[in-house]
Every structure is written in C-alpha cells, then in structure tokens.
Amino acid sequence: MFxxxxxxxxxxxxxxNGSDLLYFENFLERKEASGYLESLNNELPWIRPTLSVYGQKCEQPRETCYVADEGLPTYKYSGYxxxxYKWEDFPVLKIIANAVHSALPAAKFNSVLLNRYTNGNDYAAWHADDEKVHRVLLTCLKLILHANHKVQRGSYTQRDWEHSVPKRKRVNGLRINLTFRYITSEQR
Ligand SMILES: O=C(O)CCC(=O)C(=O)O
Ligand SMILES: [Fe+2]
Structure with a gap:
C-alpha cells in the first residue's frame, strides 16, 4: 500500500478492505531507542485523564500526551x-517524526498520540479508533519504544480493527507507544 x-x-x-500491517524489526538502534524512551518519559507532560465510558467516569488506565499541527479539527475520545502541544515543544519528537518520515516518505501524518504504560498494570481495553467527528486515520504508525520495533498499521487498520494492550501482571517495565495519525474532517 505505501x-x-x-x-x-x-x-x-x-x-x-484497505487495511494492512507492516512490521519493521530494529527500526532504531537499541541505544538510540532507549535514549528516546528516556527523553519522552522525562520531558513530556503526561496526564492520566478522567474518561466517560458508557456514562461512567473512570480514570484512563495509562497516561497520554497529544501533539499536533495547528488548526486541525478537535480531537476528542471518550469525553476527553x-x-x-506543538511539535516544537519537544525536540525529541521531531527527531522521531523525521526518522519515521524518511523511512516511509509516502505516509502522511499531522499529529501523534502518545501512550505511557508505567508497568503491566496499565492497559488499553479493546477498541477501534473510529471517532466520528474528525473521522480519518489514513495512516497510523506505532512505534513501540521499549521493544524498538515499529508496527505500521496502514490506512483503515486502526479504524476497522479492534486492538488492545492487555494487563501483564509480571511486567515491570515502561512502555511508550506513539500513534502517528492523519486527522481530517473530510468524510470518507
Ligand atoms: O499503546 C497502544 O499500542 C495502543 C494505543 C491505542 O490504541 C490508541 O491510543 O488508540
Ligand atoms: Fe487505538
């Protein structure tokens, strides 16, 4: 596809149906990846928001940070x-975004949602990224830093396929995921 x-x-x-999945092993050098992981962990203003799910308020079981171009349609999920934030606020993010862009020149993105899982107690429940208002996730790039691998879910994969990050009781390590997205209000 790309x-x-x-x-x-x-x-x-x-x-x-317009979905595909690409897996790049050792996308970054191991040392490079752990440096990025440390910077993202320490430098980003992580928030554990309160969500509304089926009318119930609950704390999101992981932390989040959102960075996007200016002037995009509002991004909202589960009432939150x-x-x-701006790309310029975090130089490390610009470096990672450039690396992704040079590996995949055809993949367009204008925002990134980051998720931080402090240990195996944090999780993401089964869901699809099918928010109706801004609608389009043309491309989602997932860069999972602790494993130093990149999974690209192309086109509609993130919208049409449910995905999750289950709890893992025996996992003590940190995991940061970056989902690069292309947000637009155009209906598709
Ligand atoms: O951390 C992950 O891999 C999942 C994150 C996710 O699905 C999302 O933010 O929509
Ligand atoms: Fe998702």
Missing part, C-alpha cells in the same frame, strides 16, 4: 479532549 520504503518491512500483512 510505496517507497527506504528499508523494506520485515513482515507485511494485507488484511483486506487532550491539550494540544
């Missing part, structure tokens, strides 16, 4: 509207 890789994906799955 032509023009500088390095071909390690694994590639066509999921049908994240603070919009």
């Amino acid at each position: 032509a023009g890789f500088t390095v071909p994906p390690t694994k590639q799955f066509d999921l049908g 509207q994240p603070i919009v």
Whole structure:
C-alpha cells in the first residue's frame, strides 16, 4: 500500500478492505531507542485523564500526551479532549517524526498520540479508533519504544480493527507507544 520504503518491512500483512500491517524489526538502534524512551518519559507532560465510558467516569488506565499541527479539527475520545502541544515543544519528537518520515516518505501524518504504560498494570481495553467527528486515520504508525520495533498499521487498520494492550501482571517495565495519525474532517 505505501510505496517507497527506504528499508523494506520485515513482515507485511494485507488484511483486506484497505487495511494492512507492516512490521519493521530494529527500526532504531537499541541505544538510540532507549535514549528516546528516556527523553519522552522525562520531558513530556503526561496526564492520566478522567474518561466517560458508557456514562461512567473512570480514570484512563495509562497516561497520554497529544501533539499536533495547528488548526486541525478537535480531537476528542471518550469525553476527553487532550491539550494540544506543538511539535516544537519537544525536540525529541521531531527527531522521531523525521526518522519515521524518511523511512516511509509516502505516509502522511499531522499529529501523534502518545501512550505511557508505567508497568503491566496499565492497559488499553479493546477498541477501534473510529471517532466520528474528525473521522480519518489514513495512516497510523506505532512505534513501540521499549521493544524498538515499529508496527505500521496502514490506512483503515486502526479504524476497522479492534486492538488492545492487555494487563501483564509480571511486567515491570515502561512502555511508550506513539500513534502517528492523519486527522481530517473530510468524510470518507
Ligand atoms: O499503546 C497502544 O499500542 C495502543 C494505543 C491505542 O490504541 C490508541 O491510543 O488508540
Ligand atoms: Fe487505538
């Protein structure tokens, strides 16, 4: 689906109906990845928001930070509207975004939602990223830093396929996930 890789994906799955999944093993050098992980962990203003799910208030079981171009349609999920930070606020994010962009020049994104899981008690319940208002997730790039691998879910994968991060009682380590998104109000 996305032509023009500088390095071909390690694994590639066509999921049908405009969704695909590309897996890049060792996308970053291990040392580089742990440096980014540390900077993101220490420098970002992480928030554990209160969400409304089926009319119930609950604390999100992971922390979040949202960075986007100016002037995009409002991004909101489960009754929560994240603070919009600028790319310039966090130099490390610009470096990661540039690395992603040079590996996949055809993949467009204008925002990134980051999720921080402090340990295996934090989780993301099964969901699809199918928010109706701004609608389009053309491209989602997931860069999971602790494992130093990048999974790209192309086109509609994130919207049409449910996904989750389950609790893992025996996991003590930190996990930071970056989902690069293309947000637009155009209906598709
Ligand atoms: O951390 C992950 O891999 C999942 C995050 C996610 O699905 C989301 O933010 O929509
Ligand atoms: Fe998601």
